[in-house]
Amino acid sequence: MATQSRQIGHLLRRAGFGVSPADLDAYFRLDLKGVKRRLLEQLDLPPETSRTFSVYVPGAIQTEWLTRMLSGHAPLAEKLTLFWHGHFATSDAKVRDARLMWAQMTLLRSRGSGKFRELVAAISRDPAMIRWLDGNANRREHPNENYARELQELFTLGVGNFTERDVREAARAFSGWGARAGQFRFAPHQHDAGTKRFHGKVGKFDGDDIVKIVTALPRCHEYWVERLLRFFATPQPPPKAVRKLAGVSRRTRGDVRSVCKAMFELDCFWEPRTLVRGPVDFLVSALRACGKKDLPEWSHAALQRMGQTLFLPPSVKGWTSGAGWLGTTAILERLKVATVIGQTYSRAAAWIHRTAFDGELPARVEHALTSAQAEADRVAIVLASPEFQRV
């Protein structure tokens, strides 16, 4: 990648939600190393919450989180939270409690750059997750395998790296782990305290033990770093990159921040435009590129038509990626969003080539702009361009 501007822009697009006019001052004065350092330091900052935020207002949790992505002071923290939100995908369609969903997101944000094992341990006790994967139905007399399965299949190891027996034994270990009145609650009389055999180990395991064992497996380090790479770097992570980050994870006992820092040095992280921006990323980046700090009221409907509603992933497997975002309705919606933003914030035509493309317009975008006089059309073309759909 040629200029330092392009590199900084690329990093901000991948580690955050692109570039706003304010960022042009804040970040582009620094060198690349400085930007990396600043993004990682921001992980320590607690999030800012709007003064009027109330969890009980319908749609408030989506609006609040999107607003943080739009104008928050820790882009990498929010983007990492979005990643974990897809990784430990929990849907309000079943949880039906905005307070619990917000609490889960808060957990993901506060622990999302710490140790992976602690994140998994915390998520295993999270009331929204318990409700989502039938934790309360997991009792000594009739173990419910849902969490035990998805913990291994989707959160830590992947298909083929555990047996049906591991699922059954883990279910026994998690029995009695439930949630009542929005709080984690352990019911000892519902817990199967017997001996379990799990991934070659034998003992009277409970849920915490299961998490300890599974997150210590070499496969677990590989699994979660590969998922991280698929989200932040490339749809096909090279085995070498996975091994490198897995090594960092092992050496640091699963430290997410260290793995992110190492990821910023990988070749595959620096290949431009290999990832398709998800709808949230696209919308937030488009608004930021125009200098917007608050969320238009049409945002929720647009995000739904583009295929991504926060707190409502389609399944526990999380969000799609790549061409999965480009269904017919979804892609037409991006074009419509680009058009509306262009009409509403046409002044952005003065700077959007800098915020969207680091000052260097791709050739085909430049060509398309020659037939567009109106500022609104110019902004729309930039935002609807195939190049803007990618990071």
Next chain:
Amino acid sequence: MNLNRRDFLSQGIAFGSLLFVPRLSWARGAKKADGARTLVMLHLRGGNDGLNTVVPYTDAEYKRLRPGLAIDRPLKIGREFGLHPRLDGLAKLYKKDRVAIVHGVGYPKPSYSHFRSTEIYYTGDMGGATAHARGWLGRAFAQKKSDAPVRAVAFEDEEPLAFSGAPGGVVTMRDFKDLKLPAAARTAAGLYRDYDNDEVAGRASEALSAARRMASLKPARGMFGGSLGDGLSKALALLRSDIDVEVIHLSLNGFDTHAKQGGAHADLMWQLGQNLHSFQEALDSTDLGARVTTLVFSEFGRRAGENLSGGTDHGAAYPAFVLGNVQPGFHGRAPSLDNLDDGNLRYTTDFRRIYATMLKGVLQIDPKPLLGAHKPLELLA
């Protein structure tokens, strides 16, 4: 005759077809290509409990395995089997010889993971690496190419894996009205023309092309209701239009009944039966009845025995339904309840044979290069 509103509407459609001979698309001024047929795929997501759908009511083992959940009074459709009592709509179609029921559908070494088993059904492939898996319909479309801008429509939020690898022509959408483009978007819409060999631009161009043809369609009336009725209303509108769609894909959620299954499953059966009935009756009132074949499938069935939460856990084989011009009745061998595989029904018909049947008989695509050893069944009339 005491017609309720729904009967009236379906009668209305029948009268309508008499007035607008030969098909309802007459008013649009364009005809469908002769012989154009459509496969409608309906995925019951979550794993439908086949044993309580097609009930082996004479088998004592059935009641023993399900002391709480066994269906007492199924709708008998033969000397051995009956349908769930809320599947009344499907029973009516069965009596009109519009339904084929395939016993024991599944595949060897079944996976009990929703995602993995869905992948297997959508790719027709049991192999390991699925990162670059191509769907069975995607590969079929690649084998028999077509310039048609709309070959398949999935009424889903995301393009089903079954279409992955298709060289174009797959539309993924919810509402026709979402396809309308405001005039202000036209300038930006022209931008994709300059891009060749770009996936985003290619899909955008296809979407615009599909939108031109489909944005003014209106969902048909007369379907029963709920999310399935909503989907079938749109499917019917599409089928009545001048677009020669080859495949329509829909799904119905909610079948993963691990706990307190009784009421939930009954509701789903009602939704399924009533909607299929309204859909098939609407098709049969015109020549669409001869052109459209519907396959109802799931990613697996459920365990033979009930669990301790009043539900059933992930299982294996289940009965699939094919509707339209079929060889009516039962096909294949029902899995034995005395010879379970670790508590699960053993498959007797590989689902890939049903796919081969649909490829050959409906889509007119040679199944051999795609599914090799899995030969078509004698399911279609």
